[in-house]
Amino acid sequence: MLFxxxxxxxxxxxxxxxxxxxTGCGNTGSPSAASGKSPEDGIFIIARSTDAELIDPGFAWxxxxxxxVYHVFDGLVKFKNxxxxxxxxxxxxWKVSDDGRTWTFKLRxxxxxxxxxxxxxxxxxxxxxxxxxxxxxxxxxxQGGFSYLEYLMVDVIDDVVATDDYSVDxxxxxxxxxxxxxxxYYSQYIISPAALEQFGEKFPQNPVGTGPFVFEKWKKGExxxxxxxxxxxxxxxxxxxxxxxxxxxxxxxxxxxQSGQVDVIKALDPGQLAKVExxxxxxxxxxxxxxxFYAAFNTTKAPFDNKKVRLALNHAIDVxxxxxxxxxxxxxxxxxxxxxxxxAFDETAGPYEYNPEKAKxxxxxxxxxxxxxxxxxxxxxxxxxxxxPVQVAEVIKSNLEAVGxxxxxxxxEWATHSDIMDNxxxxxxxxxxxxxxxxxxxxxxxxxEGANTGYExxxxxxxxxAAWATYDRAEQEEIYKEFQQKLYKAAPLIPIAHNNYTAAVxxxxxxxxxxxxGTVKAQKAYKE
Amino acid sequence: MSIWKxxxxxxxxxxxxxxxxSLLVFFIIHLIPGDPAQVMLYPKGTPEEIEALRHKLGxxxxxxxxxxDWVINAVHLDLGNSVFSxxxxxxxxxxxxxxxxxxxxxxxxxxxxxxIPLGVIAARKKNTFLDYxxxxxxxxxxxxxxxxxxxxxxxxxxxxxxxxPVSGRMAMGMPIQDITGFYLLDxxxxxxxxxxxxIFKHLILPSxxxxxxxxxxxxxxxxxxxxxxxxxxxxRTAKAKxxxxxxxxxxHALKNSLIPVITVIGIQVGSLxxxxxxxxxxxxxxxxGSLVIDxxxxxxxxxxxxxxxxxxxxxxxxxxxxDIIYAYVDPRIRY
Numbered sequence: 001m002l003f004x005x006x007x008x009x010x011x012x013x014x015x016x017x018x019x020x021x022x023t024g025c026g027n028t029g030s031p032s033a034a035s036g037k038s039p040e041d042g043i044f045i046i047a048r049s050t051d052a053e054l055i056d057p058g059f060a061w062x063x064x065x066x067x068x069v070y071h072v073f074d075g076l077v078k079f080k081n082x083x084x085x086x087x088x089x090x091x092x093x094w095k096v097s098d099d100g101r102t103w104t105f106k107l108r109x110x111x112x113x114x115x116x117x118x119x120x121x122x123x124x125x126x127x128x129x130x131x132x133x134x135x136x137x138x139x140x141x142x143q144g145g146f147s148y149l150e151y152l153m154v155d156v157i158d159d160v161v162a163t164d165d166y167s168v169d170x171x172x173x174x175x176x177x178x179x180x181x182x183x184x185y186y187s188q189y190i191i192s193p194a195a196l197e198q199f200g201e202k203f204p205q206n207p208v209g210t211g212p213f214v215f216e217k218w219k220k221g222e223x224x225x226x227x228x229x230x231x232x233x234x235x236x237x238x239x240x241x242x243x244x245x246x247x248x249x250x251x252x253x254x255x256x257x258q259s260g261q262v263d264v265i266k267a268l269d270p271g272q273l274a275k276v277e278x279x280x281x282x283x284x285x286x287x288x289x290x291x292x293f294y295a296a297f298n299t300t301k302a303p304f305d306n307k308k309v310r311l312a313l314n315h316a317i318d319v320x321x322x323x324x325x326x327x328x329x330x331x332x333x334x335x336x337x338x339x340x341x342x343x344a345f346d347e348t349a350g351p352y353e354y355n356p357e358k359a360k361x362x363x364x365x366x367x368x369x370x371x372x373x374x375x376x377x378x379x380x381x382x383x384x385x386x387x388x389p390v391q392v393a394e395v396i397k398s399n400l401e402a403v404g405x406x407x408x409x410x411x412x413e414w415a416t417h418s419d420i421m422d423n424x425x426x427x428x429x430x431x432x433x434x435x436x437x438x439x440x441x442x443x444x445x446x447x448x449e450g451a452n453t454g455y456e457x458x459x460x461x462x463x464x465x466a467a468w469a470t471y472d473r474a475e476q477e478e479i480y481k482e483f484q485q486k487l488y489k490a491a492p493l494i495p496i497a498h499n500n501y502t503a504a505v506x507x508x509x510x511x512x513x514x515x516x517x518g519t520v521k522a523q524k525a526y527k528e
Numbered sequence: 529m530s531i532w533k534x535x536x537x538x539x540x541x542x543x544x545x546x547x548x549x550s551l552l553v554f555f556i557i558h559l560i561p562g563d564p565a566q567v568m569l570y571p572k573g574t575p576e577e578i579e580a581l582r583h584k585l586g587x588x589x590x591x592x593x594x595x596x597d598w599v600i601n602a603v604h605l606d607l608g609n610s611v612f613s614x615x616x617x618x619x620x621x622x623x624x625x626x627x628x629x630x631x632x633x634x635x636x637x638x639x640x641x642x643x644i645p646l647g648v649i650a651a652r653k654k655n656t657f658l659d660y661x662x663x664x665x666x667x668x669x670x671x672x673x674x675x676x677x678x679x680x681x682x683x684x685x686x687x688x689x690x691x692x693p694v695s696g697r698m699a700m701g702m703p704i705q706d707i708t709g710f711y712l713l714d715x716x717x718x719x720x721x722x723x724x725x726x727i728f729k730h731l732i733l734p735s736x737x738x739x740x741x742x743x744x745x746x747x748x749x750x751x752x753x754x755x756x757x758x759x760x761x762x763x764r765t766a767k768a769k770x771x772x773x774x775x776x777x778x779x780h781a782l783k784n785s786l787i788p789v790i791t792v793i794g795i796q797v798g799s800l801x802x803x804x805x806x807x808x809x810x811x812x813x814x815x816x817g818s819l820v821i822d823x824x825x826x827x828x829x830x831x832x833x834x835x836x837x838x839x840x841x842x843x844x845x846x847x848x849x850x851d852i853i854y855a856y857v858d859p860r861i862r863y
Contacts, residue, residue, distance in 0.1 A: 045700050145568055145581060145614075221623075222696070222812075222814035245700055245812070252812060258687055259694055415560075419563070432571075449574060452571065
């Protein structure tokens with residue numbers, strides 16, 4: 001009997017221990033963490049799915065980097081609104097020469113970098129030349145791989161010259177319409193040459209700019225911590241500390257926000273939108289994103305080299321249904337390749353109505369009365385322009401099979417998918433694009449060159465060139481509208497949707513911004 | 529053979545094993561389609577731009593040359609640089625490893641401290657309600673998806689009851705001096721009580737979630753091993769000579785049934801280190817699992833190779849330690 005009781009006691013002790021462990025009793029700690037409040041009110045926490053890789057405007061390329069670059073660095077100009085009109089930042093005024101090939105910027109005086117050095121024309125020169133000029137002593141110091149600045153303008157900028165301490169000339173080899181707009185984009189932001197000298201290849205881990213926040217600490221995979229720049233030349237932030245926390249799992253992110261342990265979460269699942277809207281403590285931010293999700297035909301091979309087949313498939317797919325059911329309202333149906341928020345958008349250049357009968361007729365005319373069999377490449381996991389790419393593929397498959405086209409869905413992870421698309425191994429491939437909302441980025445760089453359709457006629461190439469060669473907006477608009485009409489008629493791709501960028505904030509958060517590019521801005525944020 | 533000779537021999541075996549592992553990993557990751565240049569540039573880059581980036585990253589050299597470069601560097605303890613962050617792989621790994629080890633130890637501690645007693649109870653109370661409860665409990669442990677369990681734990685203990693933090697290693701903005709990277713240890717070293725409590729709380733839920741599978745295995749193995757030992761002659765002798773039952777169970781039976789349990793624990797250490805990916809994802813735990821999963825998706829070859837290499841090394845060492853412990857637990861085992 002005695003032993004029996006003893007065992008029961010052991011069991012009881014054991015259970016108690018387990019219970020203690022699970023409920024976290026015996027803690028010695030601060031009450032703050034568990035009670036769901038940030039330790040201090042001056043701390044502002046943004047939870048995102050990824051960490052930064054390179055906090056350096058010259059080499060940042062992922063969303064994880066770009067968010068932070070916007071807070072630590074400044075450009076010569078900055079975007080005033082979602083139409084990307086620019087206003088002064090590190091430059092106070094600018095002008096372009098009569099031949100359109102020299103841009104002169106007058107710089108703001110009295111601005112200091114976070115390391116205490118003065119911001120002068122030489123910093124602008126170094127920030128550009130370390131990326132664009134192979135003979136610059138800082139060229140290639142940072143092992144960055146891909147530079148967006150180089151990608152955008154290496155073929156355009158001939159030279160950057162400091163004419164005195166506070167003026168800089170950019171010499172271009174052509175008239176380049178997007179130039180001033182691009183100067184407001186993160187990759188053209190200005191870094192401290194002294195810090196680059198000091199940290200060398202470690203600069204992206206020790207970023208120094210002139211921005212409203214100063215880089216303080218980075219625990220890889222965990223968080224990036226910034227503090228307010230007390231000497232900021234512009235409007236000083238109201239918060240003291242800004243933290244970008246890495247929370248990979250979206251359900252966890254939402255629970256972090258619900259329990260008040262973070263102030264903002266980025267990138268919600270479509271299924272979470274309703275939950276946020278129902279919750280009085282939370283507020284949903286949603287902006288039409290400058291992105292496009294589309295299905296690309298491989299026009300270099302049969303049957304997609306036949307325009308009638310491409311038209312037929314455009315008619316066969318119920319795009320509205322996809323946007324309604326899969327995007328769950330958090331997106332807009334794409335009319336053509338250009339997001340409707342961008343200037344020069346032509347609403348008459350698309351879309352093809354959903355009409356299976358017409359699709360069948362077109363297929364018959366094209367010589368495929370009984371349809372054909374084809375592969376549809378898609379990818380797992382969300383991208384900025386689509387949350388559920390596999391489900392989209394399934395809808396497309398059922399739509400196409402209704403008109404007699406047999407579809408095999410092939411689902412890849414992203415790197416494999418990029419390999420297939422890059423090497424034109426697809427028949428139809430789902431893909432997407434997000435960029436600065438400037439027409440050429442969606443019409444020339446994407447639809448013509450980057451969409452993996454193989455459709456790049458001389459006529460459109462020339463139109464794109466002509467649009468770049470004028471600073472006159474009206475003239476550009478006319479050209480881009482003609483471009484959109486021609487692209488629409490040739491139908492090398494099926495535009496599907498522009499995904500909304502989303503974030504959710506605690507209701508007491510004010511002044512927090514989410515923009516069309518999908519970056520978050522906490523310069524003006526504060527908590528009530 | 530003395531134990532030292534045995535250890536030396538086993539350590540020598542490390543070399544061919546590591547060469548084999550690195551060779552296998554290297555060629556497998558290069559066989560799967562997609563490379564870092566494509567991941568970075570798709571869909572924006574033209575074929576020429578992608579080729580230029582490949583050249584810059586050294587990806588267009590023949591595979592054998594790339595492998596030899598890697599081996600030569602690895603011998604000098606240089607595992608290369610991450611393609612994406614440009615940071616040294618060695619420092620990326622050592623930045624992340626303390627988090628994983630802290631979590632693994634937490635989980636292992638729970639699994640052992642709860643698992644072995646439960647196994648003993650189940651064996652003693654064979655075919656009773658208690659036994660069935662333990663079996664069911666451990667069956668649940670292996671069958672519940674960790675991902676789901678983790679989310680449920682957060683939902684109940686953090687989001688609903690507000691007892692514990694949702695995720696991460698500590699409250700953001702908590703001032704703590706980073707000395708070893710093991711936050712609990714750092715808090716002790718700096719005498720920071722508030723930080724210690726906070727870090728401890730952050731460790732609880734992920735440890736419990738991660739502990740379920742090894743705990744279940746330990747319960748089952750302990751139980752069956754104990755039952756096996758119960759039928760041995762020396763058990764009957766021990767009971768016959770009138771030793772207290774408690775002594776018989778814990779001194780004679782448990783010690784003799786520990787060998788398979790230790791084996792399981794040893795294997796679990798390895799799989800916990802490499803297999804905590806899901807737990808780390810759910811709990812935003814910045815460990816090696818999240819590092820390697822990102823690296824695989826982005827084809828960051830040097831990081832993948834580096835992590836697998838280090839995990840293989842740790843597996844080998846843990847196995848060796850397990851073998852040495854055998855000799856202490858069972859004096860009949862001699863090397």
